[in-house]
Amino acid sequence: MNDENFDRNPDHMIKICHDYIDNSKLIEKCLKINRKNSKKSYEYRLKGNECYVRGLWNKCLYLYSQSLQYAPVSNDDSLPLAYGNRSAVNFQLERYELSILDIQMAIDNGYGNYKSETKLRNRQIECLLRLNRLDDARQISDMFGIEFSKPKIFDSTEKPIASSENEKIPEKIGLFSSKVCLSYDNHYGRYVRAGNNKSIESNELILIEHPYVHVLLPHFECKYCHHCCRQLSTIDQFECCSKCSIIAYCSNECRKNSWQQYHQYECSFLPFLWQFGIGHLVYCLMAKTDVDLILDIYQDSLNKSSKEIEQNLQPFLQPSSSTSKSTYHALFSLKTHQNQMNPVDIFFYRMTATLIIELLFRKNRYQTLKIKHLKQILIDVCFRHLCQTIFNSHTIMIPDSNDCSIPIATAFYPSLSLLNHSCDPNIQIIFKNGIECFIRSNRTIRSNEQIFNCYGINYRSADYKQRQQLLLDQYFFHCKCQICKNESKDFKL
Numbered sequence: 001m002n003d004e005n006f007d008r009n010p011d012h013m014i015k016i017c018h019d020y021i022d023n024s025k026l027i028e029k030c031l032k033i034n035r036k037n038s039k040k041s042y043e044y045r046l047k048g049n050e051c052y053v054r055g056l057w058n059k060c061l062y063l064y065s066q067s068l069q070y071a072p073v074s075n076d077d078s079l080p081l082a083y084g085n086r087s088a089v090n091f092q093l094e095r096y097e098l099s100i101l102d103i104q105m106a107i108d109n110g111y112g113n114y115k116s117e118t119k120l121r122n123r124q125i126e127c128l129l130r131l132n133r134l135d136d137a138r139q140i141s142d143m144f145g146i147e148f149s150k151p152k153i154f155d156s157t158e159k160p161i162a163s164s165e166n167e168k169i170p171e172k173i174g175l176f177s178s179k180v181c182l183s184y185d186n187h188y189g190r191y192v193r194a195g196n197n198k199s200i201e202s203n204e205l206i207l208i209e210h211p212y213v214h215v216l217l218p219h220f221e222c223k224y225c226h227h228c229c230r231q232l233s234t235i236d237q238f239e240c241c242s243k244c245s246i247i248a249y250c251s252n253e254c255r256k257n258s259w260q261q262y263h264q265y266e267c268s269f270l271p272f273l274w275q276f277g278i279g280h281l282v283y284c285l286m287a288k289t290d291v292d293l294i295l296d297i298y299q300d301s302l303n304k305s306s307k308e309i310e311q312n313l314q315p316f317l318q319p320s321s322s323t324s325k326s327t328y329h330a331l332f333s334l335k336t337h338q339n340q341m342n343p344v345d346i347f348f349y350r351m352t353a354t355l356i357i358e359l360l361f362r363k364n365r366y367q368t369l370k371i372k373h374l375k376q377i378l379i380d381v382c383f384r385h386l387c388q389t390i391f392n393s394h395t396i397m398i399p400d401s402n403d404c405s406i407p408i409a410t411a412f413y414p415s416l417s418l419l420n421h422s423c424d425p426n427i428q429i430i431f432k433n434g435i436e437c438f439i440r441s442n443r444t445i446r447s448n449e450q451i452f453n454c455y456g457i458n459y460r461s462a463d464y465k466q467r468q469q470l471l472l473d474q475y476f477f478h479c480k481c482q483i484c485k486n487e488s489k490d491f492k493l
């Protein structure tokens with residue numbers, strides 16, 4: 001086979017991916033793995049019932065949540081009964097708002113088809129009374145003919161659930177501190193520096209960023225929220241996807257947002273995507289980005305040289321949300337280093353891009369062929385993003401019980417990606433509330449001084465020669481940070 005001809009024939013690649021999906025029965029195999037299972041759901045519910053009798057509320061809550069995880073959504077009693085049972089545990093734990101939510105979910109999912117609703121309605125009234133919502137309680141009582149006697153006054157303080165104790169920060173992207181400027185020069189490309197006459201104190205906040213897209217690493221599903229990466233402890237009331245049983249959410253809001261943004265295209269392929277490495281991140285990126293936005297930015301890029309695209313500071317200057325046009329524009333403009341990549345890698349990434357777009361077509365992500373060659377454009381864009389991930393994706397690290405950091409997810413933070421490397425960085429990165437990235441100075445940064453991140457290779461972990469080699473192999477540059485400049489005199493490469 002002639003690699004060069006092969007590489008230039010995108011139709012050939014599409015056919016290979018098409019045949020691979022069909023011949024390997026990829027879709028059928030994925031659909032068999034980790035789907036809902038009413039038998040498992042029933043087993044967890046039974047174990048939950050045993051704990052309920054013994055008053056082991058936290059364990060019981062966990063088991064009922066597991067039962068929900070495996071419960072099929074329709075024509076089955078698993079889901080409504082697990083919700084009904086969990087509402088009883090929440091009642092015992094004095095979490096009345098959550099108990100009411102579970103009761104509503106039980107009823108909405110057909111509890112009445114399997115058991116009498118009266119017990120649930122009684123519990124609902126009790127919860128409302130304990131929250132001092134007397135009118136709502138009376139309304140339910142009138143609607144369902146349930147006896148209602150004037151209650152005593154309850155203390156309405158609700159016990160908070162563990163995850164809500166975390167501070168909530170609004171979703172923001174590219175929100176650099178006002179003390180920071182963006183600049184461009186031929187050596188560094190775009191870079192971030194302290195502004196004119198604006199020095200930054202040690203431990204000052206420089207940037208808070210929400211990722212444009214992120215994926216949890218496979219080992220951490222069900223331990224962290226699939227959408228916001230908050231840790232799920234066993235006393236959290238986690239929510240599940242209605243189709244698969246392999247992920248969990250911290251809230252209904254995360255479940256809804258995840259489904260609407262990307263999980264509807266990812267759900268049935270998850271077991272495959274977990275083996276896809278960085279391809280999983282780019283799959284979700286393509287799934288969540290509006291196709292018209294992709295086409296707009298792609299068409300616009302055709303009139304520009306890659307230097308022009310990579311010099312543009314504009315998309316990074318606008319505070320925006322993670323779904324906005326400027327954020328995607330910022331991400332699209334990140335450097336790809338395609339010219340420095342070797343032909344085997346390029347071939348591999350082109351093939352991966354083709355497979356991603358084929359899978360998204362199978363999931364009806366692109367329903368109409370609005371323009372000719374749409375598939376080929378999407379493959380080109382997807383290939384661009386795959387090349388970018390090598391240099392611009394970030395690992396989300398969280399502290400573990402041994403005071404070390406462990407990687408739980410990979411993500412794209414476009415603004416963070418603007419920071420160049422130094423073997424002795426002047427910032428530190430902390431992830432809070434799951435995926436919010438907080439960047440603070442770790443020393444005083446003088447006015448006009450550049451702000452540097454570290455790409456995982458620093459002067460404490462490797463000597464000069466090792467650092468230069470690693471950075472050259474992985475990021476295609478010779479580091480000229482102050483430490484390297486000082487140490488270069490002692491080494492000859």
Ligand SMILES: [Zn+2]
Nearest residue numbers: 225228250254
């Ligand atoms: Zn969440």
Ligand SMILES: [Zn+2]
Nearest residue numbers: 241243244267
């Ligand atoms: Zn799912």
Ligand SMILES: [Zn+2]
Nearest residue numbers: 423479481484
């Ligand atoms: Zn260096």
